[in-house]
Amino acid sequence: MKLAVHAYAELAGWPDLVEVSPSCGTGRALATAHGEIIHFHSDHDVDLHLTVRAIRRFQEHLDATRAIRVVDGSPWVTVRLDTSGDIHLLTTLVTLALQAHQAWPDPGDAPHSTCNDHHSAAETQYLSGG
Incomplete structure (x- = not known):
């Protein structure tokens, strides 16, 4: 089973x-209230x-993880699923994201914020672990 399919199913x-249509028009999406x-x-x-606030708060940990791509100023991070351990990382980050959206609402994290799929490769960078 492909890793993304496994992660989505979980x-x-x-x-x-809940499943929703992605606002970017690519792939599948899940949403909260x-x-x-x-x-x-x-x-x-x-x-x-x-969320921007959670990214700032956990920047050091995100920087240390090769599977994470951060786009400056974006409230979204991209997780690269290459191993089953990356699924565990994703589920941990989803838990953090759910808490961040509930506990630390931030006006800069408007629901219409564009995901990283629309950023060009020149604007993004997979972190090299340090």
């Missing part, structure tokens, strides 16, 4: 998440609306 069963939170764009790339 997360779609969570009580706080606060808006879209996860976009599955391919067999390997998943965008997660983590």
